[in-house]
Amino acid sequence: MSLVTKLVLACLELNILIKAEHIPGHLNSLADSLSRCDFQKFRKLCPTADANPYMIPDPSLECLKDEADLLLKCSMAPNSWKTYKTAVECFKKFRIIYNYRHIWPVPIDEIAQFIAYLSYKGFSASTVSTYISGLAHTHKNNVTDNTKSFIICKMIEGLRRKNPQKLDVRTPISFDLLKRLIHSLRSVCNSQYETILFSSAFSLAYFAMLRVSELAINSRTDESGHALKCEDITFDKSKGQTELHVKICSSKTDQKHTSITLIIQSHSNICPIHAITILLAGSLLRRKWIK
Incomplete structure (x- = not known):
């Protein structure tokens, strides 16, 4: 167990993604029985376990008031x-x-x-x-x-x-405009890492059709929880080509966290697959430089 702990800590320090796979075996039979809800097997393996399930005590009126306030806040x-x-x-x-x-x-x-x-x-x-x-x-x-x-x-x-609503002069980002934006980053960014970082963000936002709140948090006090996390983005090479899977856990139109997964295939050097791959490789080097 200590070896696994050291391995996980080393991977976190070096920004290495781990994909763990459960392998059933005789050494974790107790955990296997619980995860499979095989309570008869669990009783045989652990006969001294408490036969009576733990009951959650009734909350106080103050706790009920706090819960009611929380439910109203979440509405x-x-x-x-x-x-x-x-x-x-x-x-x-x-x-x-x-x-x-x-x-x-x-x-x-x-x-x-x-x-x-x-x-x-x-x-x-x-x-x-x-x-x-x-x-x-x-x-x-x-x-x-x-x-x-x-x-x-x-x-x-x-x-x-x-006072009729003014004409919205904003225009959507086209693929040609996206290419020009990404190419112009070399002239405005302070480092190659920043160039790759913003290239990844722009291309991912374009191909996944993300809102700003789904791509990044608005402030330090942002409580929406809509922004993507590292674990929401994965690569899949099972079909012979690399696909980018983007899981939208919640959004402005999905307040109940139903979630949806977008699948993006490789398109060109502008696509987020190419950009994010370079970004992840660059993140490892950047961590070494900082140290």
């Missing part, structure tokens, strides 16, 4: 909570400016004036609609939701007509 994405919190804070600021009382449910005329206030401040119709949704979420907590009244819906519709 929406972290970014949605942040947006709704921003909406409520903006509404509180509006009430302070115009000396409104802090009462819920919010009167319809007060919501209407809040919409007018946001419009005067130059907020877009989509942002105003999102802010009103934030207020609606607060209203649904056992109070009457006045944000769905006729006049409020018409005011938001009027805001959309008054």
Whole structure:
């Protein structure tokens, strides 16, 4: 066992990927019986084991409250909570400016004036609609939701007509543009390692059609958990050619972690298979240089 521990630590230090395969044998028969749910065999091998299963004690009311809060927190994405919190804070600021009382449910005329206030401040119709949704979420907590009244819906519709959404001038990344981006990295990156790193990221994002949140974390406090991990990317050579398997464990449209695996075949020198292979080899050298 100590030999296996040393081997694993050495592989972690040198950034070597290990693929372990379970080989059943007489030395681990006890573990085999448990992993296969063969409890009769387990009882024969370990007759002194406790016959009564361990029962989890009933939680306290404080634990139930914490669990309820956690379930409510998990009901929406972290970014949605942040947006709704921003909406409520903006509404509180509006009430302070115009000396409104802090009462819920919010009167319809007060919501209407809040919409007018946001419009005067130059907020877009989509942002105003999102802010009103934030207020609606607060209203649904056992109070009457006045944000769905006729006049409020018409005011938001009027805001959309008054300030139509601007034309999105962004264009998708084409394969030719991807090649130009990768080739330009040599002129802007500080080292060959950075060039290979960003080349791998760009090509992987293109061929796997990844969102930014699926490729990298947004900040140190990112709680979404959508970003790819090293173990989510594997190579498969069983079909005579190298394939890249990318497992998307969760995403903006998969909040319940259903997961999906994308299979990318080798295309050219621009494909992520070629780039990531070079990156992994370069990571080993870079670790030695740092040491």
